[in-house]
Amino acid sequence: MSNNEYTKRLENVIKQMLQPLKDIPFNLVIESMTGKKVIKIDTFYPSSKTCHICGKKNENLKLSDREWTCEHCGTTHDRDINASINILNEGLRISGMVVPSTQMEAKIRLPRGEAQACEICSSI
Numbered sequence: 001m002s003n004n005e006y007t008k009r010l011e012n013v014i015k016q017m018l019q020p021l022k023d024i025p026f027n028l029v030i031e032s033m034t035g036k037k038v039i040k041i042d043t044f045y046p047s048s049k050t051c052h053i054c055g056k057k058n059e060n061l062k063l064s065d066r067e068w069t070c071e072h073c074g075t076t077h078d079r080d081i082n083a084s085i086n087i088l089n090e091g092l093r094i095s096g097m098v099v100p101s102t103q104m105e106a107k108i109r110l111p112r113g114e115a116q117a118c119e120i121c122s123s124i
């Protein structure tokens with residue numbers, strides 16, 4: 001058997017093994033593999049454009065802008081870190097763990113009722 005034939009057969013075996021998972025929602029597969037809750041946020045949520053400190057959007061942000069400064073509060077952001085904080089906050093909001101009256105006053109509701117500072121940005 002050639003390498004190509006072997007690879008084709010192996011691909012077919014893997015496809016057959018994964019077939020039962022085909023109709024299971026992706027988040028349930030990940031949750032069962034990791035034991036963690038998966039929360040889907042809106043595809044069009046502006047995570048890069050939104051200042052995670054004050055919540056204002058930078059409508060002029062281009063894909064090539066890797067760093068930007070918020071015109072409203074003056075905070076300079078690394079595009080990817082700002083986006084990841086916004087995605088985390090949105091996931092927490094959707095899950096009901098955060099009730100933001102404003103972005104700056106967001107509080108995380110932990111099961112014990114204690115607030116905890118964000119490990120990334122130190123905000124509460």
Ligand SMILES: [Zn+2]
Pocket residue numbers: 051052053054055056070071072073074075
């Ligand atoms: Zn800002």
